[in-house]
Amino acid sequence: MANLIQSAKAQVSQLTAQAYEAAVAAEALPAGVELKGSVEIPKDPQNGDYASSVAMAGAKAMKMAPRAIAQALVDHMDLAGTIFSSVEIAGPGFLNFTLGSKWYGGVLAAAVVAFPLMYRTARGAFESFDDTLAYSAQTLGLSNTYIFWHIRMPYCRQGILAGTVLAFARALGEYGATSMLIGYTPGRTATISTTVYQLWRTNDEAGAFFWVMVNLGISAVVLLIVNMLERRTKGGRA
Numbered sequence: 001m002a003n004l005i006q007s008a009k010a011q012v013s014q015l016t017a018q019a020y021e022a023a024v025a026a027e028a029l030p031a032g033v034e035l036k037g038s039v040e041i042p043k044d045p046q047n048g049d050y051a052s053s054v055a056m057a058g059a060k061a062m063k064m065a066p067r068a069i070a071q072a073l074v075d076h077m078d079l080a081g082t083i084f085s086s087v088e089i090a091g092p093g094f095l096n097f098t099l100g101s102k103w104y105g106g107v108l109a110a111a112v113v114a115f116p117l118m119y120r121t122a123r124g125a126f127e128s129f130d131d132t133l134a135y136s137a138q139t140l141g142l143s144n145t146y147i148f149w150h151i152r153m154p155y156c157r158q159g160i161l162a163g164t165v166l167a168f169a170r171a172l173g174e175y176g177a178t179s180m181l182i183g184y185t186p187g188r189t190a191t192i193s194t195t196v197y198q199l200w201r202t203n204d205e206a207g208a209f210f211w212v213m214v215n216l217g218i219s220a221v222v223l224l225i226v227n228m229l230e231r232r233t234k235g236g237r238a
Contacts, residue, residue, distance in 0.1 A: 008050060008083060008180065009039040012097055015077055015084075016054045022076035029072050033061045045198055048088065048096030049183040055093040066093025083181070099183030106189060109177035110170075118167035125159020126152070158230065165226055172215065192218075 016035060023029040037057035039050055055070035062069055070093040077087060085100040129152055137147045153160075175193040182189040184198055192215050199208040 005041070005180070008099075011082060011084070012039045012050050012052050012095075013054075015079070015082065015087075015097075016052055016073060016095065019073040019077035022078075023072045026076060028076065029064075029069065030062050033058055042096065043201060045184050047090055047094070048086075048098045049084075050097040050099075051090075052095040052097070053093075055095060059093070069093065070095055099181070105181040106178040106191060109181045110174045113174050113177050114167035114171040117170055118163040121163030121166060122156070122160045125156035125163075128159070129155055161226060161229060165222070168222060169219065172218065 016037075020029060020033075020035055024031045035054050035058060037052055037054035039052050042048060042051045055073060056066040058069055059066045067089060070089045073095065074087055074089060079085070079087065083099055084097045086098045088096045088098075090096045133151055133155070134147050137151055138144075173193055174191070175197060178189075178191055179194050179197075184190055184194045190198075192211055196208045196211045196215075199205075199211065
């Protein structure tokens with residue numbers, strides 16, 4: 001998580017440096033000024049995902065108003081190919097960067113993070129399969145496709161189900177990858193985990209507790225369904 005945040009902050013600094021060089025070339029800003037300022041995560045999500053104070057830090061050296069510097073940087077900034085979708089000027093001259101907000105990016109991030117749990121558990125189930133059952137089926141003239149779906153899969157069903165539960169639990173609680181890829185936009189890219197964090201960060205403990213309980217409720221329902229499926233599977237074998 002820390003590496004992801006540092007990478008995003010480094011990209012903000014790189015973007016502002018490139019924008020400054022382009023603005024200097026266009027004679028919109030004076031040359032020879034060392035860019036300073038910090039890149040922080042705003043407390044209020046409405047102010048974007050990352051905020052840079054480079055315009056205010058360079059106001060004295062450039063002898064310009066911070067907002068004028070910020071406007072020049074924005075006018076000469078190219079976000080193409082970056083993880084950010086927009087940059088806006090706020091307050092006295094902050095540059096607020098918003099991460100690209102595509103909901104399917106969060107799905108992809110959660111899937112990538114959770115898949116190893118699913119794969120490793122399912123693989124263990126398939127490795128424990130008794131191959132003599134498959135050989136016996138082949139002697140009866142059954143095809144490999146039939147053996148896979150009607151013999152091997154039912155045998156490994158519980159392992160696959162366990163892997164699914166582990167992957168679901170990991171994806172449901174995922175924060176780092178999703179917040180890095182899609183940020184936090186209420187009603188668009190907010191997940192339960194990012195919502196809990198944002199509410200806690202803004203001292204809305206009641207709201208955070210509510211979403212924690214929602215998370216627990218979803219987990220309880222999923223576990224109940226899994227237990228029912230396991231009982232049905234065992235009953236079918238009996």
